[in-house]
Amino acid sequence: MIFFGGLLPLTAFAYYLGRRRAVAFTTHGTRMHSLPGQYGTVVAVWVALPALALASVAAVAGLAGVEVPAAPFVFVACLLVAAGGLGLGLRTVHPRMRARTAIDRMMYFLLLGASLISILTTFGIVISILFESLKFFSMVSVWEFVTGTTWSPVAHYRAGQVTAESQFGAVPLFAGTFMITLIAMAVAVPIGLFSAIYMSEYASFKVRSTAKPMLEILAGIPTVVYGFFAAITVSPLVVSVADSLGLDASATNALAPGLVMGIMIIPFISSLSDDVINSIPNSLREGSYALGATKSETIKKVLLPAAFPGIMAATLLGVSRALGETMIVVMAAGQRANLSANPLEDMTTVTVRIVSALTGDQAFDSPETLSAFGLGLALFVVTLVLNLVSIIVIRRFRQSYE
Amino acid sequence: MSEPIRLTPSPQLRRRYRAEKRFKAYCIGALLLAMAFLVLFFTDMIRQGHMAFVQTEIQVEAAYNERSVDFAKRAVDEDVAPLVSRAWFRSLPRRVEHRPELMGTTRTEWVTAKADIDQYRKGNVDTLPPETLAVYERLDREGRVGYGFNTNFFTNGDSKIPENSGLWSAFVGSFYVMLIVLTISFPIGVMTAIYLEEFAPDNRFTQAIEININNLAAVPSILFGLLGLGIFINFFGVPRSSALAGGLTLSLMTLPIIIISTRAALRAVPQNIRHGALAVGASRWQTVRDHVLPVSLPGILTGTIIGVAQAMGETAPLIIVGMIAYIPDAPDSITSAATVLPAQIFTWAGMPERAYVERTAAGILVLLGLLISLNAFAVYLRHRFERRW
Numbered sequence: 001m002i003f004f005g006g007l008l009p010l011t012a013f014a015y016y017l018g019r020r021r022a023v024a025f026t027t028h029g030t031r032m033h034s035l036p037g038q039y040g041t042v043v044a045v046w047v048a049l050p051a052l053a054l055a056s057v058a059a060v061a062g063l064a065g066v067e068v069p070a071a072p073f074v075f076v077a078c079l080l081v082a083a084g085g086l087g088l089g090l091r092t093v094h095p096r097m098r099a100r101t102a103i104d105r106m107m108y109f110l111l112l113g114a115s116l117i118s119i120l121t122t123f124g125i126v127i128s129i130l131f132e133s134l135k136f137f138s139m140v141s142v143w144e145f146v147t148g149t150t151w152s153p154v155a156h157y158r159a160g161q162v163t164a165e166s167q168f169g170a171v172p173l174f175a176g177t178f179m180i181t182l183i184a185m186a187v188a189v190p191i192g193l194f195s196a197i198y199m200s201e202y203a204s205f206k207v208r209s210t211a212k213p214m215l216e217i218l219a220g221i222p223t224v225v226y227g228f229f230a231a232i233t234v235s236p237l238v239v240s241v242a243d244s245l246g247l248d249a250s251a252t253n254a255l256a257p258g259l260v261m262g263i264m265i266i267p268f269i270s271s272l273s274d275d276v277i278n279s280i281p282n283s284l285r286e287g288s289y290a291l292g293a294t295k296s297e298t299i300k301k302v303l304l305p306a307a308f309p310g311i312m313a314a315t316l317l318g319v320s321r322a323l324g325e326t327m328i329v330v331m332a333a334g335q336r337a338n339l340s341a342n343p344l345e346d347m348t349t350v351t352v353r354i355v356s357a358l359t360g361d362q363a364f365d366s367p368e369t370l371s372a373f374g375l376g377l378a379l380f381v382v383t384l385v386l387n388l389v390s391i392i393v394i395r396r397f398r399q400s401y402e
Numbered sequence: 403m404s405e406p407i408r409l410t411p412s413p414q415l416r417r418r419y420r421a422e423k424r425f426k427a428y429c430i431g432a433l434l435l436a437m438a439f440l441v442l443f444f445t446d447m448i449r450q451g452h453m454a455f456v457q458t459e460i461q462v463e464a465a466y467n468e469r470s471v472d473f474a475k476r477a478v479d480e481d482v483a484p485l486v487s488r489a490w491f492r493s494l495p496r497r498v499e500h501r502p503e504l505m506g507t508t509r510t511e512w513v514t515a516k517a518d519i520d521q522y523r524k525g526n527v528d529t530l531p532p533e534t535l536a537v538y539e540r541l542d543r544e545g546r547v548g549y550g551f552n553t554n555f556f557t558n559g560d561s562k563i564p565e566n567s568g569l570w571s572a573f574v575g576s577f578y579v580m581l582i583v584l585t586i587s588f589p590i591g592v593m594t595a596i597y598l599e600e601f602a603p604d605n606r607f608t609q610a611i612e613i614n615i616n617n618l619a620a621v622p623s624i625l626f627g628l629l630g631l632g633i634f635i636n637f638f639g640v641p642r643s644s645a646l647a648g649g650l651t652l653s654l655m656t657l658p659i660i661i662i663s664t665r666a667a668l669r670a671v672p673q674n675i676r677h678g679a680l681a682v683g684a685s686r687w688q689t690v691r692d693h694v695l696p697v698s699l700p701g702i703l704t705g706t707i708i709g710v711a712q713a714m715g716e717t718a719p720l721i722i723v724g725m726i727a728y729i730p731d732a733p734d735s736i737t738s739a740a741t742v743l744p745a746q747i748f749t750w751a752g753m754p755e756r757a758y759v760e761r762t763a764a765g766i767l768v769l770l771g772l773l774i775s776l777n778a779f780a781v782y783l784r785h786r787f788e789r790r791w
Contacts, residue, residue: 100685100688103685103687104685104686104687107687108597108687110593111593111594111596111597111601112597112601114589114590114593114594114597115594115597115598115602116611117594117657118594118611118615118657118661119610119611121654121657122617124629124632124633124654125621125625125626125628125629127633128629128631128632128633129625129628129632132632190432191432191436192432193432194428194429194431194432194433195429195432195433195436197429198426198429198432198433199433202429202430211433211437213781214437214440215436217440218436218439218440220711220715220773220777221715221770221773222714222716222717222744222769223716223717223718224715224717224744224745224747224748224751225447225715225744225766225769225770227748228747228751228762228763228766229443229446229447231751232450232751232759232763233446263436263439263443266436266439270436294418294419294421295422295425296421296424296425296426297418297421297422299425300425317620320620321620323622324621324622324623324624324625325622326622326623326624326717326718326721327717327718327748330718330721331748331751351622351718354624354628355624355721355722358631358721359721359726373628373632376624376625380621380625383620383621383622383625384617384621387616387617387620387621388613391613391616391617391620392613
């Protein structure tokens with residue numbers, strides 16, 4: 001803070017000096033390449049950039065555990081570097097110096113740097129998950145994790161306790177996740193697709209302009225709210241309906257979170273499918289009408305086959321959403337790892353176990369806590385594949401009709 | 403005059419028309435079903451939560467004297483005491499300290515009732531212990547029980563006493579987190595979008611960045627939580643549960659949303675504007691700064707608001723970075739432990755007492771109200787300032 005407070009006026013001062021020097025040239029009648037303010041900016045960057053770089057190197061080195069001189073020394077060193085930058089920067093101010101081009105190049109690298117942050121984020125996710133899950137997989141074999149059918153971690157409140165009884169077979173978690181995803185997609189795909197068809201082919205402009213934002217509201221509702229809705233309203237409803245049919249449903253059955261998740265995903269499917277159907281050129285529709293096909297025949301025989309890759313991609317994105325959805329299942333699905341095909345039983349998901357592993361009181365190095373990262377890795381890989389496939393399919397689809 | 407020709411469709415054609423009608427009905431049915439969910443959802447939340455905005459109060463004779471400061475239950479009649487909120491008793495000495503003139507007086511006051519009484523009056527539970535019920539019914543006959551606006555709900559932080567718990571600390575936490583998200587993801591997001599739309603050459607590296615951003619927009623939010631835990635908390639040593647940890651995590655999550663919407667806004671600016679600026683000798687950066695950005699600003703702001711609204715409702719990654727701690731007092735800095743609105747809702751949803759269910763639903767109503775007004779503001783902004791070319 002003090003550091004920035006010290007650097008900021010210095011930079012402003014540099015800007016002023018650089019500008020004045022450029023103005024001095026012009027008053028002597030020399031033609032400058034750029035505007036005076038642009039020279040000022042260049043000088044200011046000469047002052048700020050090296051000093052900032054030095055400071056951040058010191059900060060990173062300090063974090064990495066390298067011996068760094070005390071903060072006041074770093075501060076003084078930065079100021080010296082800044083002063084040196086000022087001297088050098090002022091000497092560059094010269095009628096032939098292309099300050100404007102220099103600014104353009106600096107902006108280019110600044111913007112490029114900003115766009116690298118998104119790549120760093122992906123690396124950050126991969127690294128943070130990978131390292132911890134390597135630790136986990138050194139305790140639990142990958143084979144057991146992928147094929148084992150029992151998930152029963154034993155709580156470890158201190159690091160280094162005996163780990164014999166814990167079992168980390170993730171199959172029931174994957175099965176529960178896929179069951180809930182399947183229910184969600186069974187709700188979301190038909191409703192989302194038919195709504196999209198209605199909005200793009202049948203609806204008048206007025207209906208469309210009210211229905212579309214209404215559907216978008218469904219996407220804007222926070223997942224914690226859906227979770228509460230699933231747990232408080234839908235689960236008891238499912239239990240009582242199942243009761244009246246003579247079936248036995250658990251209070252934390254998989255059906256309720258699945259249904260609610262389906263509602264949540266409807267807008268993803270419908271708005272993506274809507275885009276896709278809209279991007280089909282009108283000539284296809286008109287060709288079909290010219291042959292005497294009705295509207296629904298045109299949709300079924302011409303538009304849907306043409307839009308199929310896009311709709312598939314939308315569905316895959318929906319699946320990826322459903323797999324990674326956390327709050328609904330944390331609040332409404334069970335905690336027990338249960339391998340079953342009955343949606344009325346309670347079952348748990350990958351994301352539920354991640355949350356419960358990281359919110360417990362266990363030591364951070366216990367296998368249960370680390371198992372969260374193993375599960376996270378599995379989730380990341382699966383959703384990455386789904387996302388990439390659907391992103392590439394959508395890109396191809398857009399290009400094919402452009 | 404010949405008879406007009408009457409066209410009767412062939413059976414085949416009639417079948418096709420029927421199929422057409424059926425298909426259209428499916429489509430309308432699907433849309434109506436989606437709308438029905440929306441209506442069902444909102445009515446359910448309002449039904450569950452609207453009563454939490456009022457709270458049962460009881461009229462008592464409150465005696466402020468040395469005895470009641472030492473032992474607060476003495477302040478009211480012995481039979482009424484079990485009906486009065488523990489929070490009122492607990493804060494009694496503090497109130498006397500703040501207003502010394504209370505000392506030695508006996509005043510008739512409306513005080514917050516216990517959550518059990520409140521829930522009974524609202525019909526959410528049907529039983530009370532017999533002695534309490536008798537006192538309650540007597541007070542009710544005397545007109546000493548009533549509803550008052552639930553100010554606690556907006557001015558207090560979380561509390562283990564249901565009738566005393568409120569959203570204030572969550573409000574403050576959400577505010578800090580949103581401030582961090584905005585200061586980090588807005589500039590970086592806009593700069594990334596400018597790079598991709600205005601400067602980037604069309605090569606494989608640029609395509610990789612684009613695909614990467616689209617993928618990040620679809621990565622499960624909980625994985626961002628793992629990133630926050632692994633990188634920000636464990637590596638950089640950001641304090642756990644702090645608004646800073648949550649804000650940094652959510653910033654990375656909001657980034658792709660802002661980038662994607664900013665790119666759309668920049669793409670909507672016609673090439674003529676760029677060409678015009680370049681033709682009079684502006685550099686590329688000057689073109690972007692002085693011509694493209696001002697024109698596309700409404701679109702960029704709209705996308706940013708929508709992104710921030712989404713971050714505001716996010717819970718899963720915040721649970722992972724520990725922002726579900728019990729926070730009775732509003733956080734005073736971005737590094738102290740904090741909670742946010744959705745996390746507070748999650749915490750209340752896990753409480754066993756019946757009174758918290760109502761508060762959860764009311765918290766949801768408040769959160770939805772905030773999000774809908776944010777989104778409405780974004781839509782207004784778009785309609786008001788958007789330019790069609």
